[in-house]
Amino acid sequence: MFRSKNILWITFAFCITTGSCEDVYRQSGTEVKMDCLGADPNGEIEWKLNDVLVLAKSKRGQERRGSSHVAQRARIERTTLKITAVKSEDSGVYTCKTDKHTLYVVSAHANPSLVLHSTDTNLNCEVPKDFKGTICWSTKDSKSCKQNKNMIVKSVTSDNAGLWTCHIKNEKGDQVFKLDVTITVVGPLNTAGEVTTYEGDPAELPCFLPAPSRLPITGGSWTHENTSDISFPALMRTGSVVKWNSTGVSADKVTFSDEPLNKHFNVTLKRVKDDDAGVYVCSLVFEGGKSLSAKLTLKVLKREGAASDNTSGGSDTTWYMPVYGVQLWVWVAVALSAVVLVGLVVITVLIHRRNKRMKVRGKKRSE
Missing domain, CATH: 2.60.40.10 (Immunoglobulins)
Structure with missing residues (x-):
């Protein structure tokens, strides 16, 4: 303790009697200014870094650059030394007359x-x-x-x-x-986790980022873990735009947006069947080759009263196919009802005409 206190007092006394002692901290890339308090603005000034000349100025104002690496970025204004865009190698002890400045150039970054x-x-x-x-x-x-x-x-x-x-x-x-x-x-890349639909209905598979990516997206796609029968679109980047590429896609099974994408990467399955159920994986590939992925489970329910096809092992979902927002069986029922109604009207008209003809014939016979 005694020694450390003595060292501090000796250092303090040296700075008081010989000039200023200062520790200077600057971030890499910024400017630093160091004053030579003991110098005459109209006299000769000489700045050194670790005893190597940086810059000197004569009484007439003429500058002489030294061999120090920092000389080209330095200038003297009155008695102040200014250095622009400091680098880590600029750190060291700067002296002018009896003034002493220890420069620490520091930096921080995330990689x-x-x-x-x-x-x-x-x-x-x-x-x-x-x-x-x-x-x-x-x-x-x-x-x-x-x-x-x-x-x-x-x-x-x-x-x-x-x-x-x-x-x-x-x-x-x-x-x-x-x-x-x-x-x-x-990220993270998110999905709904679980999507439930009925046979014959469409199923939207959502996939999204919390915010538009600041890392360029270079690719991505959807896959079904249980089967490869469905060909999904792949993400394609053109300039700054990311869109789904429709080449080779199962158009009868998958629909998707053709607009530019930035955070939502949804696709929709059409006329879902029982064997479409299972785990789907959405993935995005970023510049540099790194990727994110997320899984979603699709559950497909049978409709009440739907008949089973024992020969094929599946369900006949044709009657439940949506047509203009209404299931096919409803359209068929309406059409059949219309046919029956028209038939009844025709029969009624024919019977009415026959009865009328018979009355006319009866009147002629009685005359």
């Missing part, structure tokens, strides 16, 4: 920052190697800070989306800088 649901991402907070403080990560809702400059977030969900903050603290535990990183989660 990737656009993350598919249930996959991993890496959080990295980069500081110079000679930094002796601590680094930790937190979210806006977390009360604790995880002590690690590199952290893997496994199997991300929507709960992991949003702002993550890297806290940079000095040896005394004081926060000296912080960096924010945003994670965007794509």
Whole structure:
């Protein structure tokens, strides 16, 4: 304890007697300004990085660039050194006269920052190697800070989306800088889970994302786990537009939208049969080859009174086929009723005419 206090006092005394000592933290890509408090604005000024000349200015205002890698991005304004678009290699000790500035160029990023649901991402907070403080990560809702400059977030969900903050603290535990990183989660891919319909009726199979994907969708499709008899459309990307490709599709069995798609990827089965029941899988493929998928179970119910076809092992659903929104058997019943009604009207008219003729003949005979 005695030694650490003495070192702090010695350092403090050195800075007071010789000039200013300052630790400067800047995010990579930004600008930094460091003042030479002990210099005369009208006199000679010389800035160095780790004892290598960066930039010098004469009394007449003429500049002389040194051999330091940072020289081309540096300029002197009065006594202030300005460096644009700082990089990690710009970190180090900058001196001017008796002033001393230790620059720490820091950065933070998520790799990737656009993350598919249930996959991993890496959080990295980069500081110079000679930094002796601590680094930790937190979210806006977390009360604790995880002590690690590199952290893997496994199997991300929507709960992991949003702002993550890297806290940079000095040896005394004081926060000296912080960096924010945003994670965007794509997915999950959702379905209705279970769809129930009757034989002969259509069945819509829903598949959707919570929001339009910020990752380019390059493909996708529907499949039936139990059979390959149905040919579903495949997703096709043209420029920025994603649409269903109708090539080779079972048009008599599947319908779908021909409009551009961004979050809904539904298809509809026509005239569902008993053997159409089972598990269906909706999948999306994204740029880079990664994918999301979701399952849906289709249940097909028999109608009450529907006769079974014992020879084929299936059900005759033709009579329940929808025609203009009304089942076929209703149309047939109406048609038969109309035929019977017309027949009765014709018979009634014929009988009426026959009776009338017989009356006329009876009158002629009596005369």
